[in-house]
Amino acid sequence: MRAALLQMTGGIDPAANAVTLVEAIGRAADGGAAMLFTPEMSGLLDRDRARAAASIVAEDDDPVLAAVRDAAARAGLWVSLGSLALRRPDGRYANRGFVIDGSGTIRARYDKLHLFDVDLPTGESWRESAAYAPGDAALVVDTPLGRLGLSICYDLRFADLYRVLADAGAEMLAIPAAFTRPTGAAHWEVLMRARAIETGSFVLAAAQVGEHADGRATWGHSLAVDPWGRVLADMGDAPGLALVDIDRAPVADARARIPVPAHRRAIPAVTHQ
Incomplete structure (x- = not known):
């Protein structure tokens, strides 16, 4: 099966971002892909929360x-829509990803579990929890590529989430992102490869890239990684679409060669001496 990764420079205009997504769906279908993966905040990337508020709806x-959904139905293509900023009934926001099938039906929804609240050495400060509510459930969904475990960006740093997803049968891990440049340069590839190796799963990580209208800069380098940790695609630092052929056989092979789940033991309580 063939997967497509979209690397985009999302902005503050949802209509313009929608055009980019719809065009990518058409290109992915024309390229023979069964499923397209898009970045975190595919619909709106705006750090100015006062300005963004008018565009964040239910x-x-x-x-x-x-x-x-309409474009997916017209193309007959599945889409892992990395995430959208949406308004919840309680007035808070959700950073929510979707899996949409080839009829345009929503098959799964996932709200980002781990929120990005950090102060970087560059002086950048991020407080995602100031506006967004965290999700409360891990999620897997069956797709044409195999069973897919969902996550979003900062979730990448929490290895226990991916163990849970793999234990639930995930063969593929979606990790859409809008990584900052300092953290991307230091940690992006090594963490993606680690999550693939630890779980014996494919990682499909579509990312935001470049200089954005809200003033931020993102790392890019959307990746596809196989279960042995080999990088199948690295999209570098420019927007575009990548096509990657996925053969599910390496999942079973990697898990048989290093059968971590079979060797896992309950960790005893830590003692201090």
Whole structure:
């Protein structure tokens, strides 16, 4: 099966972002892909929360989601829509990813579990929890590529999440992101390869890239990694679409060669002497 990764420079205009997504769906289908993977915050990337508020609406009212569902149905293509900023009934926001099938039906929803609250040495400060509510459940979904475990960006740093997903049968891990450049340069590839190796799973990580209208800069380098930790695709630092052929056989092979789940033991309580 063939997967497509979209690397995009998302901005503050949802309509423009929707055009990028719809065009990518068409290109992915024309390239023979069974499923397209898009970055975190595919519909709106705006660090100015006062300005962004007018564009963050409830799921049923979101024009980007509607456009992607319609385009997926017309192309007959599955889409892992990395995430959208959506308004919850309680007034807080959700950083929510979707899996949409080839009829345009939503097969799964995942709200980002781990929120990015950090102060970087560069002076950048991020407080995702100031506006967003965390999710409360891990999620796997069956797709044409295999069973897919969902996550978003900062989730990458929490290896226990991916163990849970692999234990639930995930063969593929979606890790859409909008990584900062300092953390991307230091940690992006090594963590992606680690998650693939630890779980014996494919990693498909579509990312935001470049200089954005809200003033931020993101790392890019969307990756596809196989279960042995080999990088199948690295999209570098420019927007575009990559096509990657996926053969599920390496999942069983990697897990048989190093059968970590069979060797796992309950960790005893830590003692201090």
